[in-house]
Amino acid sequence: MRRLTRISVLLSVAISTMAVASVALKADQTNQAALTSSLDVLRRAANPNPTLQSYTASAALSATLHSTVPVSETFNGTVYYLRPKRKITFENVPAPLTKFKDLTATTPTYEQAVAEYTITPMLDDGTVSTYLLVPKEPGARVTKLIVSVDDKAALIVRAVWTYSDGGTLCFDQTYQNVGVFHVPNSDVISARFPGYHVDGTIRFSHYQPNAPVDPSIFRKSP
Numbered sequence: 704m705r706r707l708t709r710i711s712v713l714l715s716v717a718i719s720t721m722a723v724a725s726v727a728l729k730a731d732q733t734n735q736a737a738l739t740s741s742l743d744v745l746r747r748a749a750n751p752n753p754t755l756q757s758y759t760a761s762a763a764l765s766a767t768l769h770s771t772v773p774v775s776e777t778f779n780g781t782v783y784y785l786r787p788k789r790k791i792t793f794e795n796v797p798a799p800l801t802k803f804k805d806l807t808a809t810t811p812t813y814e815q816a817v818a819e820y821t822i823t824p825m826l827d828d829g830t831v832s833t834y835l836l837v838p839k840e841p842g843a844r845v846t847k848l849i850v851s852v853d854d855k856a857a858l859i860v861r862a863v864w865t866y867s868d869g870g871t872l873c874f875d876q877t878y879q880n881v882g883v884f885h886v887p888n889s890d891v892i893s894a895r896f897p898g899y900h901v902d903g904t905i906r907f908s909h910y911q912p913n914a915p916v917d918p919s920i921f922r923k924s925p
Contacts (some may be wrong), residue, residue: 704832707814712781717868721835724901730875734820736789738881741827742822742824742834743855743869744774744832744852744854745813745822745832745834745850745852746813747857748753748815748850748852748857748858748859749810749811749812749813750812751857751858751885752811752879752884752885752886753851753907754883755784755786755884755886755912755913756786756913757784757785757786757792757912757913757914757915757916758782758784758884758886758910758911758912758913758914758916759779759781759782759783759784759910759911759914760781760782760784760886760907760908760909760910761779761780761782761907761908761909762776762779762780762791762905762906762907762908763777763778763779763780763906763908764778764779764780764791764793764803764903764904765777765903765904766778766800766803766901766902766903766904767797767901767902767903768799768800768899768901769900769901769902770799771888774797774799776796776797776800777794778793778794778796778803779793779794780792780793780794780804782907783916783920783921784812784916785918785920785921787809787810787811787812787920788807788808788809788810789807789808789810789859790805790806790807790921791805791806791807791905792804792805793805793806795864800901801826802894802899802901803903807921816836818839819838819839819840820836820837820838820839820848821832821836821837821839822835823835823836823837825849827854829854830853830854830855831851831852831853831854831860832851832852832854833849833850833851833852834849834850834851834852835847835848835849836848836849840854843867844866845864845866845867846866846867847864847865848862848863848864848865849861849862849863849865850862856878856885858876858878858885859872859876860875860876860877860885860912861874861876862874862876863875866896868896868897869897870894870895870896870897870899871892871893871894871895871896872893872895872896873892873893873894874890874892876884876889876890876891877889879907881910881912882912883914884910886907886910886912887907888893888906888907889904889905889906889907890904890905891903892904892905893906894918
């Protein structure tokens, strides 16, 4: 009788342990599915226009340099995009704002981002998903990047870079539709670096999707 009781107790413990393990496994699978779904939004946001290889557009920058004597100016320029690079060149930019004369950026693929950054989903409020990207390379100038993505449109609406010198650069971006493509409508910029504070807005217009773009435009000046 005692032996049967001991066996019954052992079976009860085993069944309970299996039940707990099953719940933990289901929770882990649920969390993994949620993580995969969240990262899929970022994956789509990294390439919102798979068939867009190039474009040209017009740009207008209104910028204010905050200093002892604030400087506010408006400039016109041209945008050149040749996957994966974009360059905006502005004309007649005065010396205090020369950092905005040529704005060149390279958009990494999702696979490149995964290779270069440790990516952690931070928050999804049901409308916008936020991700933390930390460079894997030690000593990088950028210490972290926070990216916010519109869940429904799968488009990046905000990006905030933090630099090793304590500076930050923030872009808030809206979009417009040109044919089947989702392209920037405006970028609201806030740059905060030691001794250098600038706020500005870039507005984009007159897009020419898949227009010819000379690769030499992206070469650095000697």
